[in-house]
Amino acid sequence: xxxxxxxxxxxDRADGSHRLAWLASDPAGSPLGSAFLRVFTREGQDHLAxxxxxxxxxxxxxxxxxxxxxxxxAAAREEGRRSVIAQVxxxxxxxxxxxxxxLRKVLTLTYVRLPLAKADTGxxxxxxxxxxxxxxxxxxxxxxxxxxxxxxxxSRRAMDDMPMDDTDFGTVVWxxxxxxxxxxxxxxxxxxxxxxxxxxxxxxxxxxxxxxVVPGDGKGDAQHYGTGVLPEHRGHGLGRWxxxxxxxxxxxxxxxxxxxxxxxxxxxTHMRCxxxxxxxxxxxxxxxxxxxx
Numbered sequence: 675x676x677x678x679x680x681x682x683x684x685x686d687r688a689d690g691s692h693r694l695a696w697l698a699s700d701p702a703g704s705p706l707g708s709a710f711l712r713v714f715t716r717e718g719q720d721h722l723a724x725x726x727x728x729x730x731x732x733x734x735x736x737x738x739x740x741x742x743x744x745x746x747x748a749a750a751r752e753e754g755r756r757s758v759i760a761q762v763x764x765x766x767x768x769x770x771x772x773x774x775x776x777l778r779k780v781l782t783l784t785y786v787r788l789p790l791a792k793a794d795t796g797x798x799x800x801x802x803x804x805x806x807x808x809x810x811x812x813x814x815x816x817x818x819x820x821x822x823x824x825x826x827x828x829s830r831r832a833m834d835d836m837p838m839d840d841t842d843f844g845t846v847v848w849x850x851x852x853x854x855x856x857x858x859x860x861x862x863x864x865x866x867x868x869x870x871x872x873x874x875x876x877x878x879x880x881x882x883x884x885x886x887v888v889p890g891d892g893k894g895d896a897q898h899y900g901t902g903v904l905p906e907h908r909g910h911g912l913g914r915w916x917x918x919x920x921x922x923x924x925x926x927x928x929x930x931x932x933x934x935x936x937x938x939x940x941x942x943t944h945m946r947c948x949x950x951x952x953x954x955x956x957x958x959x960x961x962x963x964x965x966x967x
Contacts, residue, residue: 676701679741688774689855690716698729698738698743706733709742713753718845723750725760727768738773757842757967764959777963778952780840781939784946787895788934790925793953800921806872806910809881811919813870817857818835823850825879826871832882832902837942864890870919871913872903884916892928893945899917901945914948921952 682695691714698707707729714722725746729739750758760777762768773779818826830848860867865887872882880899882903888896898920905914924931937956938945 676788677706677738677741678890679745681745682708683836689850690714690719694746694749695872696742706730707742707811709746710748711758713750713755714844716847718847719843721756722752722842722844723758725750725758728762734767740775743775744755747967751967758893758967759843760965761960761962764961765882768882769961774826775965776839777965779961780964781838781962783939783960783962784938785935785937785955785957785959786874786949788921788949788954790933793921795922795925798918798925801918802915804915806912807917808875809912809915810875810908811870811905811916812871812873812880813868813919813923814914815866815868817854818869822880823838823853824872826869826883827853829848829871829883829902829904832904835905836902837939839939839941841964842966853937855965860887863873866892868889868920870916870923872907872916873877874907882912882916883965884913886924886934888924888928888931891930893930893932895933895935896924896928896931913945914951917948917952936966941944 678699678701680697680699682697684693691712694711696709697705699705703793707727709725709727712724712726714724727739727742727746729742747758757782760772762772762810764782777948806899812822814822820950827848827850830853834845856920857867866889867889868886871880873879874881885899886896887899901913901917921934924934936949937960938949940946
């Protein structure tokens with residue numbers, strides 16, 4: 675099949691990464707597929723690139739995906755990356771394609787949804803009211819208040835040991851500027867960021883957090899971002915406590931919300947148990963593959 679691969683200029687210059695893009699087209703100029711390669715540039719992840727590749731169903735098995743894949747991998751090598759990762763739905767055509775290209779499966783994720791109509795508000799209130807000696811919960815919308823920003827940024831290392839199985843994901847380095855930039859990016863999309871945090875009462879530092887992004891109109895499904903507790907403060911039920919508070923707030927403050935979405939590595943048994951206990955229902959699974967360059 676005669677086709678053309680065109681490198682495109684992508685205006686998306688996100689802080690901490692940039693994207694390369696390619697379009698596959700036929701001789702008449704009709705698009706057949708596309709590929710995007712996000713090249714991470716921040717310290718701790720500057721070895722990594724993430725591939726997203728799509729081919730129109732009618733054009734599959736004609737070499738389109740292979741040509742796009744080869745262009746992206748060549749660019750990753752030129753950028754000096756050592757690993758390329760790609761995520762696809764389990765048992766999808768993309769799943770088989772990546773295996774055939776020699777990528778290895780490094781992580782399996784299960785996606786779940788909590789239907790808010792089924793949430794027991796009374797039980798949530800009782801759970802939030804349970805004492806956790808030495809700790810208290812706080813919350814805010816949007817950007818973290820200035821007085822909380824330093825310890826909130828420091829608490830992000832709670833995600834450093836999040837189960838990622840064999841993925842060469844590196845370490846995400848957080849500081850106050852990055853925390854604020856994430857909140858700004860959510861606001862620019864017209865969405866609402868709500869954060870619940872656990873505070874150590876002995877020194878007033880934040881030791882855990884959970885984040886929820888709500889659509890700007892308060893309708894449909896909201897998306898959990900991250901939930902983490904610093905290693906030295908685990909074992910006190912803080913993760914569940916914070917998540918319950920977040921669910922309760924979503925239920926009471928956004929009556930138009932229908933559900934809450936999240937995904938968890940299959941190996942993250944602790945968070946999976948919390949989600950199961952709180953009524954989250956599986957929707958689908960995805961697989962992360964990795965190519966070692």
